[in-house]
Amino acid sequence: MSILKKSIIASAALALPLAVSANSKLEKMMKDPSQWVQQSGDYAGHRYSSLDQINKSNVGSLKVAWTFSTGVLRGHEGGPLVIGDVMYVHTAIPNIVYALDLNDNQRIIWKYNPVKGGKYPGGETMDRVISVMCCDNVNRGVNYHPNGTIVLHAADTSVIALDAKTGKEKWITTNLHSGTGKYGVSASTGSGQPFIIKDTVGVGCSGAEFGVRCNWTSYDINSGKRLWRAYSMGPDKDMLVDPNKTTSMLKPIGKDSSLKTWPGDAWKIGGGSIWGFYGYDSKLNTLYYGTGNPSTWNPVVRPGDNKWSMTIMARNPDNGMAKWLYQMTPYDEWDYDGVNEMILVDMKVKGKNRQALVHFDRNGFAYTMDRASGELLVAEKYDPAVNWATHVDMKTGRPQVVDRYSTAHQGEDVNTTNICPAALGTKDQQPAAYDRQSGLFMVPTNHVCMDYEPFKVDYVAGNAYVGATLSMYPAPGGTHLGNFIAWDADKGKIVWSNSEPFSVWSGALATAGGITFYGTLEGYAKAVESKTGKELFKFKTPSGIIGNFMAYQHKGKQYVGILSGVGGWAGIGLAAGLTDPTAGLGAVGAYSALADHTALGGVLTVFALP
Amino acid sequence: MNLLGSYIMKKLKFNTFVLALFLAVSFSAKAIPTPEAVEPQYDDDGNPMYYVAYGKGDRIDPATEKPLNLIQIYCQDKAVDFVSEEELEKCRADESLVEMKYGWMDFATYKGWRAYHAECHVCHGPDAMGSTYAPSLMESVQNGMDWDAFFDVIINGRGVAEGAQKGNVMPAFGENSNVAPHIEDMYRYVKARADGKIRRGVRLPKLPKFKDE
Numbered sequence: 001m002s003i004l005k006k007s008i009i010a011s012a013a014l015a016l017p018l019a020v021s022a023n024s025k026l027e028k029m030m031k032d033p034s035q036w037v038q039q040s041g042d043y044a045g046h047r048y049s050s051l052d053q054i055n056k057s058n059v060g061s062l063k064v065a066w067t068f069s070t071g072v073l074r075g076h077e078g079g080p081l082v083i084g085d086v087m088y089v090h091t092a093i094p095n096i097v098y099a100l101d102l103n104d105n106q107r108i109i110w111k112y113n114p115v116k117g118g119k120y121p122g123g124e125t126m127d128r129v130i131s132v133m134c135c136d137n138v139n140r141g142v143n144y145h146p147n148g149t150i151v152l153h154a155a156d157t158s159v160i161a162l163d164a165k166t167g168k169e170k171w172i173t174t175n176l177h178s179g180t181g182k183y184g185v186s187a188s189t190g191s192g193q194p195f196i197i198k199d200t201v202g203v204g205c206s207g208a209e210f211g212v213r214c215n216w217t218s219y220d221i222n223s224g225k226r227l228w229r230a231y232s233m234g235p236d237k238d239m240l241v242d243p244n245k246t247t248s249m250l251k252p253i254g255k256d257s258s259l260k261t262w263p264g265d266a267w268k269i270g271g272g273s274i275w276g277f278y279g280y281d282s283k284l285n286t287l288y289y290g291t292g293n294p295s296t297w298n299p300v301v302r303p304g305d306n307k308w309s310m311t312i313m314a315r316n317p318d319n320g321m322a323k324w325l326y327q328m329t330p331y332d333e334w335d336y337d338g339v340n341e342m343i344l345v346d347m348k349v350k351g352k353n354r355q356a357l358v359h360f361d362r363n364g365f366a367y368t369m370d371r372a373s374g375e376l377l378v379a380e381k382y383d384p385a386v387n388w389a390t391h392v393d394m395k396t397g398r399p400q401v402v403d404r405y406s407t408a409h410q411g412e413d414v415n416t417t418n419i420c421p422a423a424l425g426t427k428d429q430q431p432a433a434y435d436r437q438s439g440l441f442m443v444p445t446n447h448v449c450m451d452y453e454p455f456k457v458d459y460v461a462g463n464a465y466v467g468a469t470l471s472m473y474p475a476p477g478g479t480h481l482g483n484f485i486a487w488d489a490d491k492g493k494i495v496w497s498n499s500e501p502f503s504v505w506s507g508a509l510a511t512a513g514g515i516t517f518y519g520t521l522e523g524y525a526k527a528v529e530s531k532t533g534k535e536l537f538k539f540k541t542p543s544g545i546i547g548n549f550m551a552y553q554h555k556g557k558q559y560v561g562i563l564s565g566v567g568g569w570a571g572i573g574l575a576a577g578l579t580d581p582t583a584g585l586g587a588v589g590a591y592s593a594l595a596d597h598t599a600l601g602g603v604l605t606v607f608a609l610p
Numbered sequence: 611m612n613l614l615g616s617y618i619m620k621k622l623k624f625n626t627f628v629l630a631l632f633l634a635v636s637f638s639a640k641a642i643p644t645p646e647a648v649e650p651q652y653d654d655d656g657n658p659m660y661y662v663a664y665g666k667g668d669r670i671d672p673a674t675e676k677p678l679n680l681i682q683i684y685c686q687d688k689a690v691d692f693v694s695e696e697e698l699e700k701c702r703a704d705e706s707l708v709e710m711k712y713g714w715m716d717f718a719t720y721k722g723w724r725a726y727h728a729e730c731h732v733c734h735g736p737d738a739m740g741s742t743y744a745p746s747l748m749e750s751v752q753n754g755m756d757w758d759a760f761f762d763v764i765i766n767g768r769g770v771a772e773g774a775q776k777g778n779v780m781p782a783f784g785e786n787s788n789v790a791p792h793i794e795d796m797y798r799y800v801k802a803r804a805d806g807k808i809r810r811g812v813r814l815p816k817l818p819k820f821k822d823e
Contacts, residue, residue: 074778075742127769131781135732136743209732455724457788464788469727471736544742571742572735600742 025146026196027282029083034553036082039141039193040431041509041550043280044344047433048510049551053558054609055513059527059537062607065559066106067542070602072096075546075567077429078141078193079507080604081150082552083164088150091602092565093130093137095154099167102554110167112152120156122174129156132187132462134209135569138546140193140277140429145201145221151194153203159194159219161201171224175203175217187462188212192275197287197317200227204274208292208337211269211465216289216313218320228320232272232291232308233258239308240320247324247374249397261304261330269459270302271295272309277431277507279342279357280317284372287317288344288357292337298454298467299408305330310338312359312367314374324374329363330398333407334388334452335423335468336363341431347439349377349490358489360432360443362425363399365392368489380492382427382485383445385420385475407452407468415453422450422472424569428505431548432487435510435530440495441487442516442530444504447475484508484518486533496533502594505570507548509560517560519545521570522597525562525605541605544598546570557608565602566594647820650718651798657757658794660802661716661817715808720816722799723808725792729783738803743778751804760797764789 029035030042033050041047054062070076074092081088086109087100094115100106115126130137133155142152149170152160157175162168176188187210195202202218215231230240236256243255258267273292280287291313294306310329315322329336343358349368357371364386368378379392388406389399403409410416424446432443450472457467474481482500487493506519515537516530521544527537544566551560571594651659715723726738733744740746751760767782783789802808 125769127779130779131767137778453724455728457728460785460787463786464729464732466728466732469724469731471727567742572732594742595740 024282026144029146033551034082035084036080036550036552037144038081038196039078039143039548040277040279040341043282045277045279045341045431045434046343046345046436046510047431047508047548048436048512050436050512051551051553051558052512052514053553054511054515054560054607056515056529056536058609059513059515061610062527062537062539062560063610064539065606065608067606068098068100068106068604070096070098070563070565070604072565072602073600074137074565074602075571076563076565076602077138077191077546077548077568079548079550079563080561081142081144082550082554083144085554086164087552087561088142088144088164089563089604090139090142090152092139092567093133093155094126095139095152097142097150097152097162097167099150099164112162112167112169114152114154114158114160120154121158121160121172122156122177124156129189132207132210132464133189133191134206134464135572136567138191138568140191140275141548143194143196143201145196145199147199147221149221151196151201151221153190153192153194155189155191157188157190157203157205159190159201159203159224161221161224173219173224173226176205176212188214193277195278195280195287195289196221197280200317202278202287202317204276204289204339206273206275208271208273208295209297209464209466210462211271211295211459212273213268213270214273214292216274216315216320218317230313230315230320230322232274232311233262233267233270233294233306235259239322240315241322241325246322248326250373250375253325258307261307263302263304266302267306269295269465270306270309272311273337274339276339276429277341279344281344281355281371284355285316285318286323286371287315288342288371289313289315290338290340290342290359290361292339293332293335296457296459296465296467297335298412298456299331299333300412300454301456301467303331303408306332310336310363312338312342312357312369314371326367326369326374326376326397328361328365328367328399331408333401333454334363334419334450336361336421336425338362340425340427340429343432343434343441344371345434345489347490356489358434358441360427360441360445360487362421362428363388364421364426365389365399366441366443366487366489366492368492378489378492382443382487382494383421383447383475383483385447385449386426387418387420407454412455413453415451417451418449418476419452420449420475421446422448423452423470424448424472424503428569430505430546431507433508433510433516435486435516437510437512437514438486438531439488440530441489442508442510442518443485443487444506444508444518445483445485446481446503446505447483447499448472448481448503449475482521484528484533486530498528498533498535503570505568506545506562509549509551511551511560517549517562519547519549519562519564521545521566521594523564523566525549525607539605539607542603543601544571544594559606559608561604561606563602563604566598566600570594647818648716649820650794651716658718658797658801660719660722660798660807662719662802662807663714714817715802716798716817717819718795719798719802719808721792722795722797725789726796726799729786729789730796733778733780738800744780747800748803751800757797760800761793764793764796 072091099109161170294309482503486495502521541564543564547563735741738748765784768780
């Protein structure tokens with residue numbers, strides 16, 4: 001090659017921003033159904049596989065192809081990735097990552113454990129980290145960058161870039177170092193997936209039950225250098241909002257939009273954690289995620305809207321600037337975190353083509369928004385039991401709260417009863433799937449109500465900062481704790497609903513075979529017909545399922561995989577059953593304890609046709 | 611039939627015989643006085659104890675003849691948590707408060723209930739029943755865990771090094787001002803659960819606060 005030609009190629013490569021090429025490479029891989037390259041399958045969060053070898057007519061004969069024990073007992077959320085011929089499997093704390101060779105009987109190519117000598121990379125002991133995880137030791141999975149990196153967001157908030165080939169550490173940054181200052185970040189933890197956009201990786205944080213002020217932080221994928229950080233609450237400059245350009249309900253949010261909604265400096269321990277499943281639209285160059293509860297759970301001590309907790313945020317991933325915000329539950333009184341997944345679908349809403357964002361919130365409302373403008377299009381209950389608000393006012397975007405279920409209205413030291421849904425929401429983090437064939441959303445849900453009593457607590461840095469008690473029980477009139485539903489996001493209506501004895505805490509997978517997969521807390525892997533909900537397949541895996549289904553193809557054959565390993569909040573709230581096992585309440589069997597059905601253990605089960 | 615009677619018919623669907631019996635019992639009793647506060651209890655060895663008192667009858671599900679579990683306590687047709695103090699006084703006077711027939715826990719045990727469900731249930735499960743993460747404290751006490759051992763674990767915690775084998779950790783609460791002052795009360799609550807005095811899913815009404823508490 002002539003020198004001239006070489007230099008032309010070199011300059012062309014230089015002119016093309018690296019970021020774009022990496023991004024398009026990842027998006028191209030997402031379109032290849034033989035791989036599963038991100039936790040949600042794609043940026044739009046569809047959790048849809050276009051593979052159709054396994055379909056309505058043959059799924060009944062599905063068999064276990066192989067299994068793999070993770071060697072870790074605690075709750076396993078998230079799911080594995082498949083890049084080429086390698087599968088990457090993560091575990092609950094200590095957050096081990098395995099690379100399995102699909103060409104060689106799943107031989108372990110490498111195993112990475114971030115905990116060395118009992119300590120996480122940030123210096124914190126594993127014991128300390130475990131003791132400040134709110135609800136079990138879960139982790140929602142690793143992600144992949146096409147420069148050959150697997151990224152792990154470990155429980156101590158360390159972001160760890162691993163060489164996908166060797167498992168060697170490329171770089172480690174601890175996102176939120178423990179501090180002991182008055183408003184230190186001393187109890188932040190990491191459980192959410194690391195999210196790859198272009199040549200960056202972004203992470204949220206957990207710890208709203210510990211008075212942490214959470215944020216989204218973006219890092220350079222090649223160096224681990226911090227690029228920007230956007231807090232969920234506080235001064236405008238901390239939140240990366242522009243008072244004149246950032247909008248909410250199509251209007252500029254104005255100056256100090258957050259500070260005005262908190263008493264004094266309560267925002268400094270305001271919560272607003274971010275740990276769900278996120279979305280990214282490369283054409284609009286916008287990142288979407290939701291923020292969690294304001295802390296404490298006692299609303300009486302923080303009068304105001306507590307912005308921007310409980311909010312859907314749309315941001316420019318290059319600099320973090322917020323485009324629009326929408327707060328679903330202003331002044332939370334029930335712990336209805338707004339963290340659930342963002343599903344991006346181009347669809348007709350009320351007769352008009354829209355670039356929509358669909359979000360099933362913990363508060364029991366399913367929101368359809370215009371993801372370009374932030375306009376609220378649909379907000380309807382996706383469980384008829386929901387009673388804390390009558391409806392969402394479409395002009396103001398505010399829920400119309402019913403006094404009887406308002407724990408602030410009832411006041412401190414009063415037990416407000418029969419609130420639906422319970423704090424774990426009509427749906428928690430377990431992500432829904434979008435079935436591209438029927439246009440329906442396949443949604444795993446909870447059907448649980450609660451009593452809630454707020455009271456005063458002290459803030460002690462590094463300790464739990466909860467300030468409410470709650471007891472949960474099945475929603476009235478039924479004998480089940482969960483439903484798996486199909487949702488029409490245009491009409492805001494349930495199309496079909498299958499009841500489940502326990503909350504459905506596993507992420508769904510819709511496929512071109514006309515079937516949708518989900519798991520149950522007793523441990524069943526199930527396949528239903530997407531159009532009707534008819535159950536076509538069921539198999540009991542070794543432990544209860546709180547992980548997310550995924551699909552891939554290897555050597556021309558379709559596989560479906562799911563992590564079992566009961567735990568998480570579901571395992572804590574439901575393990576013992578919700579009622580007295582010895583008391584007669586008619587349908588005792590239906591309320592029986594989860595512990596009667598399943599026990600601990602992280603195991604991957606992979607299915608295929610015989 | 612009087613209002614109370616038709617209300618009971620509606621709510622409890624008692625058959626006529628049971629209804630008559632119930633009315634006879636309730637009408638023969640005098641108006642039920644406002645309950646007295648009870649001081650925090652200790653057993654003979656100085657260990658914290660609960661005070662739980664039950665009224666005349668338990669509430670029975672007429673269909674199964676077993677005790678009802680998730681109890682909705684009504685005062686003048688309203689859930690008891692939503693009536694004003696004045697209304698509550700009225701219910702006490704006219705005996706329509708079913709709550710009175712059910713039972714009470716003392717304020718100290720109630721505080722233990724509340725502290726447990728704020729600080730401990732995220733690991734130990736609702737009603738001290740245990741979870742996939744941490745043991746049932748009700749069973750721990752049933753299996754012989756005494757006050758001293760209970761106190762010790764909560765103050766000092768128990769990590770992997772001390773024998774928590776399955777990747778779960780009991781934090782140390784010795785320096786947590788939301789927990790440390792309430793350990794006696796939490797023990798009262800857990801002990802009452804262990805002794806079967808407070809049942810699963812049942813929120814016993816609390817007695818008034820004792821002056822010195």
